[in-house]
Amino acid sequence: MNNKIPLADKMRPETLTDFMGQKALLDEGKILRQAIKADNLPSMIFWGPPGSGKTTLAYIISKATKGRFVKLSATTSGVKDLRKEIEQAGELKKSGTKTILFIDEIHRFNKSQQDILLSFIENGTITLIGATTENPSFEVNNALLSRCRVFVLEKLSAEDIVKILTRAIKDKSDGLGKLKITVSKKDLQFLAEISDGDARTALNALEFASGISNKISRETIKDALQKFIAYDKNGEEHYNIISALHKSMRGGDADAALYWLARMLEGGEDPLYIARRIIRFASEDIGVANSLALNQAVAAYQACHYIGMPECNLNLAQAVVYMAKSKKSNQLYTAYQQAVNNVKQYGNLPVPLHIRNAPTKLMKDLNYGKDYKYSPDFDYQDNQEYLPDKLKGKKYLK
Numbered sequence: 054m055n056n057k058i059p060l061a062d063k064m065r066p067e068t069l070t071d072f073m074g075q076k077a078l079l080d081e082g083k084i085l086r087q088a089i090k091a092d093n094l095p096s097m098i099f100w101g102p103p104g105s106g107k108t109t110l111a112y113i114i115s116k117a118t119k120g121r122f123v124k125l126s127a128t129t130s131g132v133k134d135l136r137k138e139i140e141q142a143g144e145l146k147k148s149g150t151k152t153i154l155f156i157d158e159i160h161r162f163n164k165s166q167q168d169i170l171l172s173f174i175e176n177g178t179i180t181l182i183g184a185t186t187e188n189p190s191f192e193v194n195n196a197l198l199s200r201c202r203v204f205v206l207e208k209l210s211a212e213d214i215v216k217i218l219t220r221a222i223k224d225k226s227d228g229l230g231k232l233k234i235t236v237s238k239k240d241l242q243f244l245a246e247i248s249d250g251d252a253r254t255a256l257n258a259l260e261f262a263s264g265i266s267n268k269i270s271r272e273t274i275k276d277a278l279q280k281f282i283a284y285d286k287n288g289e290e291h292y293n294i295i296s297a298l299h300k301s302m303r304g305g306d307a308d309a310a311l312y313w314l315a316r317m318l319e320g321g322e323d324p325l326y327i328a329r330r331i332i333r334f335a336s337e338d339i340g341v342a343n344s345l346a347l348n349q350a351v352a353a354y355q356a357c358h359y360i361g362m363p364e365c366n367l368n369l370a371q372a373v374v375y376m377a378k379s380k381k382s383n384q385l386y387t388a389y390q391q392a393v394n395n396v397k398q399y400g401n402l403p404v405p406l407h408i409r410n411a412p413t414k415l416m417k418d419l420n421y422g423k424d425y426k427y428s429p430d431f432d433y434q435d436n437q438e439y440l441p442d443k444l445k446g447k448k449y450l451k
Contacts, residue, residue, distance in 0.1 A: 101206025104251030159183030160192030208250030340385030402441035
């Protein structure tokens, strides 16, 4: 048994018969199953949560259709890798060999990278299978999306994961069968449930636990999961780490901010999510103290959108360090909150007549705009009231 290959990869099923879950897509008579059997596959986008079987399904399809299967990850591959594989696919097409190009986390490719694929999908050089955990309506270009069929993969049930784990424990060839693992049904169910539909996490934790003891208890499982659920994009740790990043920038600790940024990016976080949080920070914690902070934050977002990962990591690092080292003020944040509180407290207070718009004669007759002082005529020293009467003289900003 090759211990260098993760258990999740060794136990990857090779046929639809062994594939767990996704019955809505793969039961007899379903369109995807029919397309696989007929060897008449469209280019596709698999949209589903981590560990739901996107990569495995693409691998099974490549086996069933006897095509050349190429896997790229949008987090580590760039335009050069993409063009190299497409060029090879073009050569193989001449001899009748199909190429299935599987791009994991395709949402991380920027627009120009996604656009490269368009003509090669249309002329049949490649059959694209993209995998994404993000909504393709927002993260995949419309031009590319229109050329692909989107299939939605659901989170695996605990029952499905128990079957996957049981198979791994019993398999003496590629699994853990030779180790004679013992684990109660109750604890196996616990592992399946806490893995939250992610078969890869469950198998990784099982493998790690088996290295600790061949008698796997609930405590062993918990210890193993500490290693593999270190960063969950949708779980508590996600919010803990973005909180740590925000507070490190607020506290002026650029080194800590860089560490938490690295934790998020290396854990697979969407760089655009981080960039959006930095934009918020620029106004909430810096605001009027440094008006250039918002420009830096927006520029970082645009950079992430243009070049994607992994290249945009330094753009985010630059923005994070800038925010941490910048002069801070939460005056804008607290002032706006006071204004919101007044809106909730007093409701829809009437706009003072002198600053109302008066586009009609009736409105003028009702004194809309009467006695308004045009600020430039008074060198912007007009000294008139702009707030409703009930809030007259109210100061939100120091």
